[in-house]
Amino acid sequence: RTEPLILGIESSCDETGVGIVRGTQLLVNAVSSSMEEHVRFGGVIPEIASRAHLDAMVPTLRAALKEADVTLADIDAIAVTSGPGLAGALMVGVCAAKALAVATGKPLYAINHLVAHVGAALLDESLGAVSPGDLTAGNDGGLVVGNDGGRPGRFENIGALLVSGGHTEILRVGSIAEDVELLGSTIDDAAGEAFDKVARLLGLNYPGGPAIDALARTGNALAIKFPRGLSVPKYMGTPAEPGPHRYDFSFSGLKTAVARCVERFEAEGQQPPVADIAAGFQEAVLDVITAKAVLACRENGISTLLLGGGVAANSRLRELAQQRTRAAGIRLLVPRLSLCTDNGAMVAALGAQLVMRGVRPSGIAFVPDSSMP
Ligand code: KG4
Ligand code: ZN
Numbered sequence: 001r002t003e004p005l006i007l008g009i010e011s012s013c014d015e016t017g018v019g020i021v022r023g024t025q026l027l028v029n030a031v032s033s034s035m036e037e038h039v040r041f042g043g044v045i046p047e048i049a050s051r052a053h054l055d056a057m058v059p060t061l062r063a064a065l066k067e068a069d070v071t072l073a074d075i076d077a078i079a080v081t082s083g084p085g086l087a088g089a090l091m092v093g094v095c096a097a098k099a100l101a102v103a104t105g106k107p108l109y110a111i112n113h114l115v116a117h118v119g120a121a122l123l124d125e126s127l128g129a130v131s132p133g134d135l136t137a138g139n140d141g142g143l144v145v146g147n148d149g150g151r152p153g154r155f156e157n158i159g160a161l162l163v164s165g166g167h168t169e170i171l172r173v174g175s176i177a178e179d180v181e182l183l184g185s186t187i188d189d190a191a192g193e194a195f196d197k198v199a200r201l202l203g204l205n206y207p208g209g210p211a212i213d214a215l216a217r218t219g220n221a222l223a224i225k226f227p228r229g230l231s232v233p234k235y236m237g238t239p240a241e242p243g244p245h246r247y248d249f250s251f252s253g254l255k256t257a258v259a260r261c262v263e264r265f266e267a268e269g270q271q272p273p274v275a276d277i278a279a280g281f282q283e284a285v286l287d288v289i290t291a292k293a294v295l296a297c298r299e300n301g302i303s304t305l306l307l308g309g310g311v312a313a314n315s316r317l318r319e320l321a322q323q324r325t326r327a328a329g330i331r332l333l334v335p336r337l338s339l340c341t342d343n344g345a346m347v348a349a350l351g352a353q354l355v356m357r358g359v360r361p362s363g364i365a366f367v368p369d370s371s372m373p
Contacts, residue, residue, distance in 0.1 A: 012085025
């Protein structure tokens with residue numbers, strides 16, 4: 001094989017990930033999560049995440065090398081997430097990667113975490129056991145809907161909707177190595193964060209996304225109407241004269257609306273209808289993100305939309321994204337879940353693209369950037 005063997009390291013949030021790929025072929029995706037340690041706090045505690053990365057980094061690296069049956073000497077280059085993310089958490093992965101690069105003399109690539117989420121879709125395995133009709137959340141299957149149903153040819157000019165506990169962005173990817181543009185993002189909470197906060201208001205456990213997803217299936221999404229952030233003409237503008245937040249998101253007003261709604265029921269001595277609230281809230285988030293992602297694709301000549309991040313597991317999001325992309329003639333790609341959530345394989349996948357396209361390594365002088373654009 002002539003394709004490069006790349007080791008990827010991810011530590012931007014609560015997942016310690018080490019992935020190994022050969023070109024576009026996934027060999028190993030080893031992930032150790034500290035989520036359990038954050039549950040009782042109702043959110044990721046940066047200091048705990050950093051410590052957990054320290055504990056998990058070497059064992060995860062060892063496990064990945066063993067599973068791939070390779071040694072560090074076989075690796076052609078090392079790639080590591082250098083931002084955006086939690087500063088202390090990023091530091092652990094970056095220091096590990098620099099140490100490995102110095103010790104082995106291998107080239108090192110600093111990787112943008114968001115672009116890596118898009119890079120995950122480049123792996124041959126990302127669409128996995130493709131079952132276009134399968135909308136069940138929680139399985140590890142990928143999803144391809146529309147047009148030829150095949151893989152994205154040269155993987156150029158695609159749109160990406162990234163939704164997780166840490167980010168909510170629409171990207172335009174002209175070329176994964178050098179032309180990635182941020183079209184829109186949240187101006188306050190991330191979508192997953194909104195799920196987690198609302199889950200807490202409804203008395204559900206953290207992380208709240210899966211709990212709301214399940215509860216919403218038993219509720220009526222039309223019973224209570226919640227606000228669609230940044231969707232009014234003042235922010236949207238028109239195609240000719242785009243408003244200041246045409247492709248942006250806001251979820252803090254929605255979260256407050258849910259809190260007020262719960263309070264109203266309690267003030268009247270009634271049990272809040274949690275299933276209807278969960279369904280109405282979920283619909284408000286997903287309505288806006290799918291509508292704006294499709295709009296951004298249409299207005300930027302993009303015919304393929306990629307979904308990434310932990311919220312891509314949401315069953316209603318998969319359904320709505322499928323309906324709306326199909327209606328707009330846009331192809332939808334949802335990588336298998338283990339590649340949608342944070343992992344080292346996506347970092348390695350992007351590293352492999354950079355190596356194959358002859359991009360120069362980053363050297364070892366770079367510093368992690370928690371707010372990397
Ligand atoms: O990508 P991820 O594992 O970690 C980062 O935040 O980077 O995403 C975790 C987020 C959490 O906020 C979680 O509540 C949300 O993804 N999530 C979901 C679902 N599964 C996970 N949100 C909605 N519906 C789901 N089924
Ligand atoms: Zn992420």
